[in-house]
Amino acid sequence: MAGKPKLYYFDGRGKMESIRWLLAAAGVEFEEEFLETREQYEKLLQGGSLLFQQVPMVEIDGMKMVQTRAILSYIAAKYNLYGKDLMERALIDMYVGGTDDLMGFILMFPFLSAEDKEKQCAVIVQKATSRYFPAYEKVLKDHGQDFLVGNSFSWADVHLLEAILMVEEKKSDVLLGFPQLQAFKARISSIPTIKKFLEPGSQRKPVPDDKYVETVRRVLHMYYDMKAN
Amino acid sequence: MSGKPRLTYCNGRGRMEPIRWLLAAAGVEFEEIFLETREQYEKLIKDGVLMFQQVPLVEIDGMKMVQTRAILSYIAGKYNLYGKDLKERALIDMYVEGITDLMQMILMFPFSPPEAKEKNLDSIKERATNRYFPVFEKVLKQHGQDFLVGNKFSWADVQLIEAILAVEEKIPAVLSGFPQLQAFKIRMSNMPTIKKFLQPGSPRKPPPDECYRETVLKIFRK
Numbered sequence: 001m002a003g004k005p006k007l008y009y010f011d012g013r014g015k016m017e018s019i020r021w022l023l024a025a026a027g028v029e030f031e032e033e034f035l036e037t038r039e040q041y042e043k044l045l046q047g048g049s050l051l052f053q054q055v056p057m058v059e060i061d062g063m064k065m066v067q068t069r070a071i072l073s074y075i076a077a078k079y080n081l082y083g084k085d086l087m088e089r090a091l092i093d094m095y096v097g098g099t100d101d102l103m104g105f106i107l108m109f110p111f112l113s114a115e116d117k118e119k120q121c122a123v124i125v126q127k128a129t130s131r132y133f134p135a136y137e138k139v140l141k142d143h144g145q146d147f148l149v150g151n152s153f154s155w156a157d158v159h160l161l162e163a164i165l166m167v168e169e170k171k172s173d174v175l176l177g178f179p180q181l182q183a184f185k186a187r188i189s190s191i192p193t194i195k196k197f198l199e200p201g202s203q204r205k206p207v208p209d210d211k212y213v214e215t216v217r218r219v220l221h222m223y224y225d226m227k228a229n
Numbered sequence: 230m231s232g233k234p235r236l237t238y239c240n241g242r243g244r245m246e247p248i249r250w251l252l253a254a255a256g257v258e259f260e261e262i263f264l265e266t267r268e269q270y271e272k273l274i275k276d277g278v279l280m281f282q283q284v285p286l287v288e289i290d291g292m293k294m295v296q297t298r299a300i301l302s303y304i305a306g307k308y309n310l311y312g313k314d315l316k317e318r319a320l321i322d323m324y325v326e327g328i329t330d331l332m333q334m335i336l337m338f339p340f341s342p343p344e345a346k347e348k349n350l351d352s353i354k355e356r357a358t359n360r361y362f363p364v365f366e367k368v369l370k371q372h373g374q375d376f377l378v379g380n381k382f383s384w385a386d387v388q389l390i391e392a393i394l395a396v397e398e399k400i401p402a403v404l405s406g407f408p409q410l411q412a413f414k415i416r417m418s419n420m421p422t423i424k425k426f427l428q429p430g431s432p433r434k435p436p437p438d439e440c441y442r443e444t445v446l447k448i449f450r451k
Contacts, residue, residue, distance in 0.1 A: 052327045052360055063319060069298065070322035077315055090294060090303040097296030098281050135280050 005030040005060040008044065010219065012212035013205045014107065015068045016056045018100075018162060020204065022072055024197035025158040026079035032203065041219045072096075076155040088150045095136070095148055095156040099163040102132045106166050108226050110208040111216075116228035121170050123229050128167045133178050136160055140180040146187055153191065161188045169207055234259040237273070237286040239448065241441035242434045243336065244297045245285045247329075247391060249433060251301055253426035254387040255308035261432065270448050301325075305384040317379045324365070324377055324385040328392045331361045335395050339437045340445075350399060357396045362407050365389055369409040375416055382420070390417040398436055 005023060009016035011034040023030050035041055035055065044050055050057055051066045058065045061078075065071045076082040076092070083089045105124045112120055139148055148156040164185050167174050175182050188194060197204050217223055234252060238245035240263040252259050264270055264284065274282050280295045287294045290307075294300045305311040305321075312318045334353045341349050368377055377385040393414050396403050404411050417423055426433050 051323060051364055052330070061316070063316070065319060065323060067323045067326035070319060070326050073302075073322050074315065074319045077318070086303065086306050087290070087292070089306065090292060090299055093299030093302050094280060094294060094296045097299050101281070131281055 007032045008057040009055050012208050021162045022075050027193045035219050081155045091149045092156045096159045099159045110213050111223050111226040120228040125171050137178045137180045234289040237262045238284050250391045251304050256422045310384045320378045321385045325388045328388045339442045354400050366407045366409045
C-alpha cells in the first residue's frame with residue numbers, strides 16, 4: 001500500500017477539486033482513480049465503499065471517507081491548517097462556509113443550458129461582488145495580516161483563493177474594487193505548494209467541459225435537467 | 230449581558246433547529262430573537278452583524294457566528310460532543326453531513342410548489358429508507374453500542390434523533406424495518422436533556438406551517 005491518500009471521482013473539478021487544492025496546499029501527494037463508466041461506479045457501490053452511495057470518496061489513513069466537508073475538515077486538522085484553538089476553527093469554518101456557498105453557484109454551471117448559463121453567470125458575479133468578496137475584503141482590511149485567520153496559513157486561505165480564481169474564470173476583472181483580495185491572491189498564489197499546484201502538469205483540473213458533463217451524467221444517471229438559481 | 234448564547238432567526242425550525250437541538254442536548258440555555266419583519270432583517274444587515282447577510286446568527290462567546298455548520302461544529306467542540314480524537318471527529322462529521330443532506334430535503338419541502346409536494350415526499354421516503362437509515366442501522370448493529378461513535382454521546386446522535394423524528398412526522402411508519410433505529414430513538418429520547426427538549430414548553434419549534442412559510446418569504450424575498 002502506497003500510504004498516499006487515494007481520491008475516487010470523475011476526471012474533473014466538481015466537489016473533489018477543493019480536496020485536491022487542500023492536499024496540494026498541505027504538500028501531500030495523492031493518487032486518483034477516475035470514474036469513467038457506470039460499471040466502475042456500480043462496482044464501488046456493490047463493494048460497500050461509498051457510505052451514502054456517493055462520491056467524492058477518499059481513502060486516507062485506513063478510512064474510506066465520504067462527504068466533502070468531512071474530508072476537508074479531517075485534512076485541515078491533520079496538516080495543521082485549522083487554526084490553533086476552537087475560536088480560530090470557528091472563524092475558519094465560517095469563512096469556508098461562505099466560499100463554499102459561493103462555489104456552490106459555480107458547481108452546477110456546466111450542467112445548465114446555454115441560456116441558463118448566461119443567467120447563472122450574472123448571479124455568480126453578483127453574489128461574489130456584493131456578498132462574499134466584500135466580507136473577506138473587510139476581514140483582511142481590519143486586521144491587516146497576510147492570512148485570513150490567526151496570522152497563520154489555513155484552510156480558509158486555500159478555499160478563498162480557489163473561489164477567487166473560479167469566479168475570475170467567469171469574469172476576469174471581478175477583483176476590481178477589492179485591493180485587499182488582489183494582494184491576497186498574489187500572496188497566496190506564491191506560496192510554494194500552491195504555486196506548484198497552479199503550474200501545468202499538476203493535479204488541478206481544468207474548467208469543466210461538455211465531456212465532463214457527459215461523463216457525470218453517464219456514470220450517475222443524474223443531473224439531466226438543471227436550472228439556474 | 231446574560232452570557233447565554235443568543236439565537237436570531239425566524240420563529241420556526243429552518244436552519245436553526247439543529248442548533249437548538251444541539252444546545253439543548255448539551256444542557257445549554259439560550260435566548261432567541263425572532264425575525265418577524267423585513268425591516269428587522271434589513272437593520273441586521275445595515276448594522277453589519279451578518280457576515281454574509283444571512284441567518285442563522287448565533288452570538289456566543291463574544292462572536293457573531295453565522296453559517297449553520299460552523300456554529301454546530303463550535304458547539305460540539307465546546308461541549309465535548311465531537312469525539313475524542315481526529316478519527317472519531319471524522320466519523321461524526323461524515324454521519325452528520327449525510328443526515329444533513331436528508332434534512333435538507335425536509336427543509337425545502339414547505340417551499341416546493343403544491344404540484345411537486347407528492348413527488349418530494351416520495352423522494353424523502355426513498356432516501357431515508359434506502360440511503361440514510363440503512364447506514365445508521367448497520368453502524369449500530371455492527372458495534373452494538375448505545376451511541377453512533379466511540380461508545381459516547383455525540384453530535385452525531387443528536388443529529389440522527391432529530392432527523393428520525395422529522396421524517397416520522399411526514400412518514401409515520403418509516404422506522405419499520407429498522408429495529409436498531411427504533412431502539413436508538415427510545416434511548417435518545419430518554420436522555421434527560423433531550424427528554425426535556427421534547428416536552429411542551431421547550432424551545433423546540435413545531436413543524437413548519439403556512440404562517441412560517443409566509444413569514445420566511447416575506448422577510449427574505451429575493
